[in-house]
Amino acid sequence: MYKYDEYDQQMVDTRVEEFRDQVRRRLSGELTEDQFKPLRLQNGLYLQLHAYMLRVAVPYGTLNSTQMKLLGDIADKYDRGYGHFTTRQNIQYNWIKLEDTPDILAELAKVEMHAIQTSGNCIRNISSDQFAGAAADEIIDPRPYAELLRQWSSFHPEFLVLPRKFKIAVIASEKDRAAMRLHDIGIKMVRNDAGEIGAQFYAGGGMGRTPMIAPLIRDFVPLNQLITFAEACLRVYNRYGRRDNKYKARIKILVHELGRDEYVRQVEEEFAHLLTQPIEPPLAELERIKAHFTGPDFEQGLSDELDLRDPDFRLWVGRNTTAHKVPGYVIATVSLKPVGGIPGDASADQIRLMAQLGRDYSFDELRVTHAQNIVLPHVRKADLYTVWKALDEAGLGTANLDTLGDIIACPGLDYCSLANARSIPVAQKISERFGSAEKQAEIGELKLKISGCINACGHHHAGHIGILGVDKKGLENYQLLFGGSEGADTSLAKIIGPGFTEDGVVDAIEKATQVYLANKQGEERFLDTYRRIGMDPFKEAIYG
Amino acid sequence: MVEVQFRFRDDEPVNDPAVTVDAFSEQSNATAVRIEPGDDARDLLPQLDRLALVEINFPAWTDGRGYSAARILREAGYKGEIRAVGDLVIDMLGHLQRCGFDAFAPEKALNPVDAQNAFSRWDNVYQATAVDGRQAIWAKRHPA
Amino acid sequence: MKILTGNDLKTGAVVWWTGVGWSLDVNESSDVGDHGAAIIAREEGAQNVFASYVVDAEKTADGVRPAHIKERIRALGPTVRPDLTLKPADPDAINWVI
Numbered sequence: 001m002y003k004y005d006e007y008d009q010q011m012v013d014t015r016v017e018e019f020r021d022q023v024r025r026r027l028s029g030e031l032t033e034d035q036f037k038p039l040r041l042q043n044g045l046y047l048q049l050h051a052y053m054l055r056v057a058v059p060y061g062t063l064n065s066t067q068m069k070l071l072g073d074i075a076d077k078y079d080r081g082y083g084h085f086t087t088r089q090n091i092q093y094n095w096i097k098l099e100d101t102p103d104i105l106a107e108l109a110k111v112e113m114h115a116i117q118t119s120g121n122c123i124r125n126i127s128s129d130q131f132a133g134a135a136a137d138e139i140i141d142p143r144p145y146a147e148l149l150r151q152w153s154s155f156h157p158e159f160l161v162l163p164r165k166f167k168i169a170v171i172a173s174e175k176d177r178a179a180m181r182l183h184d185i186g187i188k189m190v191r192n193d194a195g196e197i198g199a200q201f202y203a204g205g206g207m208g209r210t211p212m213i214a215p216l217i218r219d220f221v222p223l224n225q226l227i228t229f230a231e232a233c234l235r236v237y238n239r240y241g242r243r244d245n246k247y248k249a250r251i252k253i254l255v256h257e258l259g260r261d262e263y264v265r266q267v268e269e270e271f272a273h274l275l276t277q278p279i280e281p282p283l284a285e286l287e288r289i290k291a292h293f294t295g296p297d298f299e300q301g302l303s304d305e306l307d308l309r310d311p312d313f314r315l316w317v318g319r320n321t322t323a324h325k326v327p328g329y330v331i332a333t334v335s336l337k338p339v340g341g342i343p344g345d346a347s348a349d350q351i352r353l354m355a356q357l358g359r360d361y362s363f364d365e366l367r368v369t370h371a372q373n374i375v376l377p378h379v380r381k382a383d384l385y386t387v388w389k390a391l392d393e394a395g396l397g398t399a400n401l402d403t404l405g406d407i408i409a410c411p412g413l414d415y416c417s418l419a420n421a422r423s424i425p426v427a428q429k430i431s432e433r434f435g436s437a438e439k440q441a442e443i444g445e446l447k448l449k450i451s452g453c454i455n456a457c458g459h460h461h462a463g464h465i466g467i468l469g470v471d472k473k474g475l476e477n478y479q480l481l482f483g484g485s486e487g488a489d490t491s492l493a494k495i496i497g498p499g500f501t502e503d504g505v506v507d508a509i510e511k512a513t514q515v516y517l518a519n520k521q522g523e524e525r526f527l528d529t530y531r532r533i534g535m536d537p538f539k540e541a542i543y544g
Numbered sequence: 545m546v547e548v549q550f551r552f553r554d555d556e557p558v559n560d561p562a563v564t565v566d567a568f569s570e571q572s573n574a575t576a577v578r579i580e581p582g583d584d585a586r587d588l589l590p591q592l593d594r595l596a597l598v599e600i601n602f603p604a605w606t607d608g609r610g611y612s613a614a615r616i617l618r619e620a621g622y623k624g625e626i627r628a629v630g631d632l633v634i635d636m637l638g639h640l641q642r643c644g645f646d647a648f649a650p651e652k653a654l655n656p657v658d659a660q661n662a663f664s665r666w667d668n669v670y671q672a673t674a675v676d677g678r679q680a681i682w683a684k685r686h687p688a
Numbered sequence: 689m690k691i692l693t694g695n696d697l698k699t700g701a702v703v704w705w706t707g708v709g710w711s712l713d714v715n716e717s718s719d720v721g722d723h724g725a726a727i728i729a730r731e732e733g734a735q736n737v738f739a740s741y742v743v744d745a746e747k748t749a750d751g752v753r754p755a756h757i758k759e760r761i762r763a764l765g766p767t768v769r770p771d772l773t774l775k776p777a778d779p780d781a782i783n784w785v786i
Contacts, residue, residue, distance in 0.1 A: 007668050007681045018665055021658075022635065027698065030655065033738040038606055039635055047739055049762055052700035080772055095772075097699045121606070151670045151681070157639035158615055158673065161608030239612050243581070277619055277674045281682040288685065342768055413758060414766040422761075424768045474756060 001064055001365060002147050002292045004112045011154065012109040015116055019043050020102035027099070042122055042160070044092075044115030045101055049417045054096040055118040056108060060128035060146040060170070061089035061368040065359035067111045068366050072351030078104050083351060085336060085344045087408060087459060088167070089127050089368040090118055094415055116154055121162045123153035123234070127169045129177045130369040133295055134331050134377040136323040140197055142172035142189050144290040145226065148281070149187075152227050159234050163241035164249035166234070167206075179370060179486035181205045181214045182462060184251045185233060190220065198222050203233055203263065204255030207456035211492045212252040215260040217267065225271075228280045232271035236263065296363035296378055302328020306381050313388055315437055316399035321384070330381050332362075334374040334391055335398040335406060339435035340428050343409040344372030346396075353394050361387050371408055371447075373401070402445045404434040404513075408459050412452030412469060413476070419452035421469025421476035426450055429506045434513070443513050446526045449484075462486040464527040465512065466493040467505060478505040482512070482538060483530050496535055497543055511541045546629060550648040550659065552641070553625055558597040578629075585613035592622050600645070602630035611643045618644035618675035637662040644675040689747055691717035691754070692724055693762065694731070694740025702762050703737060710737060712774065714763035715751035753784075760785045 004012075022039050025031045031039075040046075044055035056071070063071075071091055075083045078100050079093040086092055096104070108114055118125055126146045133141045149168060153159070159166075169178045172189035180186035186202035198220040205214030221229045240258075242248045255263045304327055308314040322331040334354060337343050346354070354374050358366040361383045367375035379387055391397045400406045407430060410416065412423030427450055434443065449463030453470075460466030466481035477499040484493030500508055515538050516526045530538070548557065562578035563571055565587055576597035579585055588595065598617060600610040614626050625647050628640050632650040637659055640648070672680040691714075692705035703710035705727060707718035720727060724742035731737050744755040754760050765773030767782050775781040 005685070007684070010668060011666075011670065011681075014666060018635070021661065025658070027735075029735050030658075033732070035633060039633075047695060047700065049758070050700075050702055050765060051695070095700075099698050121608075154670050155639070155666070156671055157642035157669075157676075158611045159608070160636070160639055161606050161611070235612055239584075239609055243607055243609075273619070279672045279674050281672075281680070282686050284686045285682040413761055414768050417758075419758075422767065424766075428768070476757070 001062060002059075002143070002289065008151075009109075009112070012112070012114045012116070015043070015114060016102060016105045016109050019105055023098060023102055038120060038161075041120035042117060043101075043105075044118030045096070045098075046119060047417065048094065048411075048415050049413070049419075050415065051094065052096045052098055052101075053092055053094050053415070054101060054104065054115060055086070055090050055092040056113060056115050057118045057125040058089050058091060058113075058368050059150050060126055060132065060143050061130050061370075062128075062132070062143060063358075063366045063368065064364050065355040065366065067113055068355035068358060069352050070107065070111050070113070072348040072355065074104060074107065075348040075351065082345055082347045084342075084411065085346065085368050085372045085374070087370050087372060087410075087457060088125060089130070089370055090125060091368070094411075119165075121164050121166075122160050123156065123162075123166045123168065126150050126153070127167070127178055127183075127370060129171045129173060130367040130375050131177060131322060131331055131377065132172070132367075133293060134324055134329075135173055135175075136325045137175055138173040138325075139191055140172050140189055141293050141295070142170045144286060144293050145187070145189060145199065146170040147289050147292075148226065148286055149230065152230065152281075156234075159238060162234075162238055163243050164246065164251075166237070166251065168230075174488060176486070176488045176490070177369075179459070179462060179490075181490045182207055182211070182459075182486060183214065185230070186214050192220050196222070199226055199229075201229065201233070203267075204252040204260070206250050206252045207459060207461050208250065209247055209454045209456070210250075210252065210256075211456065211461040212256060213490050213492065214252075215255070217260065217264050223286060224283055225275065225280060228274045228277075229267075229271055231279060232267050232274050235270050235274075236266045240266070296365070298326045298329060298378070299380070300326075302326075302380060302382070304328055304381060306384060310385070312392070312397075312399070313385055316388055316392075316397060317384070319399040319403070319440075320401045324378065326378075328381055330379055330384060332376045332379050332384065332387060333369065333401050334376065334396050335400055336373050336396075337400060337406050337431065338395055338398045339405060340432050342424050343407050343427050346374075350394055350396055353390065354396070357387055357390060371402075371406065373406070399437070400435065400440060402447060403440040404443055404446045404448055404509075405431045405440060407431060407448045407450060408463070409450040410452050410458035412450075412458075416452060416457075418455060419469065420471035421452050421478065423450045423452040423458055423467075423469060426467060426469070426478065426502055426505060429502065430509060433506055433510065442517065444525060446513075447485075448509075459486065460484070461492045462490070463493055464525070464530070465509060468495075470499060472499065476502060478502065480505060480508055480542075482535060483527070485527060494535065496539055508542045512538050515541045546649045546651055547653075548627065548647050548649045549653055549656075550637070550663070551625075552646045555625075557647075558625060560597060562597065562599045579610070579613050581607050581609040583613070585616045588617065589620050592617070592620060595622065596624045597627065598622070598624065599627045599629050599649075602628060602632060605631045605633045605636060611640065614640070614644040615673060615675055634658045634662045638665050642669065642673050642676040642678065644673075689719040689745050689752070690721060690724060690742050691745045691752060692720050692727060692740060692742055693759065694728075694737035697735055697738050704763070705731075705740075714745075714754065717745065717752045750784075757785060
């Protein structure tokens with residue numbers, strides 16, 4: 001894992017002092033709320049429906065146990081005993097006091113954490129594959145490149161007041177676990193014919209009101225030009241992204257309006273110019289960062305045997321574990337989606353327990369996934385039963401990864417001031433209806449995603465089934481969408497027809513699963529069957 | 545005329561009336577120009593030699609196009625004054641400076657103590673902008 | 689009636705204008721009539737609250753009920769965490785929101 005040097009530490013410490021000064025000026029009245037708002041947002045401090053909300057960055061979703069433990073302690077000391085893991089691999093606290101924020105940031109800085117650029121119209125926290133460094137299918141660990149980009153994007157003076165927020169994801173395997181093409185810039189690390197590593201750039205993806213899948217804009221950027229190319233992409237966006245309408249200000253609209261080819265032409269022209277400027281870090285810097293990610297000292301020659309006599313454990317192993325690149329190890333995903341629970345929420349005690357398990361059984365490493373779960377990336381198979389037992393006792397042993405119980409949901413109208421409808425109660429009802437082991441075994445992989453408004457924080461466009469909450473004359477109403485995917489086969493879900501009440505939408509999903517089960521061929525998932533037979537049979541069953 | 549509150553240059557201040565970017569190419573005796581957010585700073589590149597002052601206007605500080613404009617002029621070798629005018633806020637002063645601004649004329653005067661703190665806030669920086677004379681952290685980590 | 693809500697500057701807590709000050713309890717709200725904008729200007733200027741706005745509500749036998757569900761959730765707390773609402777001991781409190 002990356003470790004701060006004196007410079008990195010000084011940067012976060014300076015930020016704490018800067019924010020402390022901004023809070024002081026706000027409380028003294030020197031700054032009005034209108035002036036303070038963009039400043040606090042650049043430091044992850046929102047105003048939500050009930051209180052201030054603080055979003056803490058988890059760069060590329062990677063944490064050590066000391067950091068994870070502190071996240072639990074902060075929940076107890078400054079909030080109401082819990083935190084919410086987000087779809088951008090971060091954590092947010094819902095009940096923060098403005099007066100406390102400088103102290104919270106100071107505590108975070110002591111364990112090399114921060115809330116820098118977790119909101120605002122700037123380059124946000126860089127996200128990545130939650131299985132990085134552990135996955136059997138990766139070309140290379142993507143995190144050193146994400147860290148290089150993290151440093152470049154932190155307080156980049158030219159790009160702090162962009163037309164709109166800007167999200168970057170970096171992956172390095174064929175299987176996309178980070179929804180890379182639904183980002184403003186998606187980067188896939190690849191190997192060319194000569195065997196060299198480079199970066200493939202996609203630009204102009206995103207969800208929100210106008211979902212778009214990012215087109216490829218460059219096949220191969222050599223590693224010694226990575227920052228320069230990113231800078232060219234950002235400069236064209238900063239200069240020409242729309243600023244007349246905040247709903248048309250994301251880079252996806254610029255790429256769409258200019259056309260992919262014209263955007264590429266402008267970026268290449270800017271890139272050629274910027275190559276004449278001494279702005280690219282030397283490869284030695286990338287090597288320095290890479291040295292932090294050489295990975296744990298895995299034991300060699302471990303057995304792949306697992307004792308699966310406990311049926312609940314067997315179920316969990318089947319659902320929630322993934323192949324590790326080293327024999328004898330496994331990647332374990334801890335579901336934060338207990339039946340009837342609040343997706344992504346974890347209590348302070350649960351957070352500390354996961355920290356302890358990460359320390360004792362996963363080489364001190366944990367990950368946050370964009371599906372709002374936690375990963376123990378390097379667990380010895382011999383320890384897996386012990387780990388699961390401890391998780392299960394704490395209500396963290398649910399076996400439902402990628403099934404109907406593993407719902408992504410935004411906070412919705414229960415917490416969010418932008419929402420039009422509540423998301424969490426819908427997620428709870430669905431997981432109660434479909435969360436049993438039998439139902440999950442029958443229905444299999446089905447990714448369901450719920451947003452409480454068209455801003456799409458719950459990724460409803462990318463759900464095999466998506467739900468969008470809207471306000472219909474003061475009443476909550478839910479639209480149903482089918483056919484989205486965020487993987488290597490990225491597609492956008494389509495609305496199937498008129499909306500439903502909260503109970504109505506759960507019934508409609510039940511009917512949809514029946515259509516799937518009646519039409520499924522072989523090993524088809526819900527999404528595969530839907531793609532083969534189309535929307536009509538589903539509409540007929542639901543609205544019939 | 546709004547006063548220059550902070551200036552980081554040793555030469556005599558230029559106070560020629562600034563003309564628009566469009567007018568500048570036609571008025572061959574003009575030496576000062578004012579860039580609005582929608583203007584293309586690159587239109588000025590053929591005539592940099594006769595420029596002594598560039599004002600870059602921020603009607604709202606949250607419109608960041610002026611940051612790119614300043615850096616583009618510096619990258620092209622412009623050595624004269626680049627003055628930020630309009631809605632300037634204390635917390636962005638240091639970042640403006642890093643993009644090549646060397647004079648600041650806020651429409652409402654800023655608290656001078658807070659402003660000095662903002663200018664000197666960051667002892668180190670992660671990026672090379674190549675126009676602020678500062679060494680990036682990566683360069684300090686890997687001395688040539 | 690028209691009532692006024694905002695957030696306490698230091699703590700962020702949701703508060704309601706009572707006619708003389710700010711309360712956590714929506715039932716203590718007073719009808720601000722056409723004076724909402726003037727009260728907002730004065731109170732925000734005095735750094736007491738921020739992000740304040742006027743909402744429609746009705747006076748019922750049980751107290752003051754904001755017209756829109758969003759402000760009812762604001763007044764009570766998250767419907768999915770009854771323990772964190774202003775009425776943690778009242779199992780029916782959520783029904784007031786919906």
